[in-house]
Amino acid sequence: MNTSNRFTMPSFTDLKTEAGLAELNTYLADKTYIVGFVPSSADVEALALVGTCPCNTKFVNVCRWFRTISDYTAEEKAAFPKTEAVTVKAAAAPAAAKDEDDVDLFGSDEDDEEYEKQLAERAAAAKAKKAAKPAVIAKSSILLDVKPWDDTTPMDELEKSVRSIEMEGLIWGASKLIAVGYGIRKLNINVVVEDDKVSMDDLEEQIVAFEDYVQSVDVVAFNKI
Incomplete structure (x- = not known):
């Protein structure tokens, strides 16, 4: 069959x-x-x-x-x-192996240019993102003791003089009078400063410049905000 x-x-x-x-x-x-x-x-x-x-x-x-x-x-x-x-x-012929002379071990110039372009774009994007963020302003809260000459010093005038000091980045805060002894009181006053704009040495110099009222000034507390 x-x-x-x-x-x-x-x-x-x-x-x-x-x-x-x-x-x-x-x-x-x-x-x-x-x-x-x-x-x-x-x-x-x-x-x-x-x-x-x-x-x-x-x-x-x-x-x-x-x-x-x-x-x-x-x-x-x-x-x-x-x-x-x-x-x-016949089975499908396998893809022809790339000739060794055609193998680009290090990439073409065009690949390098594209890579460099991408790096530049990413760097620019990162820089723009960083610039868009608000800068962090370093501040400090400082507590001062301002001491008068004696019990006859008018403390209201002393405080008025101290608060008259103006600087960019300086804000006067709460205050109180603290008894020292023998009828003498000192001015305990808080001030907030921007660290990059206000020098404590300059501030202390300006306070003691009111020599009719101020004997000395001390930093009682200094805290970063």
Whole structure:
């Protein structure tokens, strides 16, 4: 019986490859043999092309067919009906390896230019972001003791004189008079200063410059804000 007269011979990719086995597995999903309803020389040829049984879950149909044909003896296989030879398509050629002379180990000048451009753009963006942030102004809260000459010093005039001092970055705060003894009181006064704008040495010099009222000035507390 010549089965090739009634059935179209299939064509597969190299049956030792994943692609070829996948094609054969799909082909055998609804077939028992390569052609027709009985084993033929096409099965024997295909068996030789597969080589070893791919018994795994990926190619269950191929495995079933392979075991079926393998169970026949050599004499039985030789007696199978003859068919046309199984056609095997050439596998897709792998991508040609890039010639070593074409391998750019260090990148092209265009790549370098693009890289430098991206670096510059990122640096500019970072600089702009930093500039957009409000600058943090360092400030200090300072508590001063301003001491008069004696109990006859008019403390209201002394405080008025001290508060008359004006500097950029200086703000006078709360104050109180504290008894020292023998009727003498000192002025305890708070001041907030911007560290970059106000020098404590300059401030103390200006306070003691009111020599009619001020004997000395001391820093009682100094805290960063």
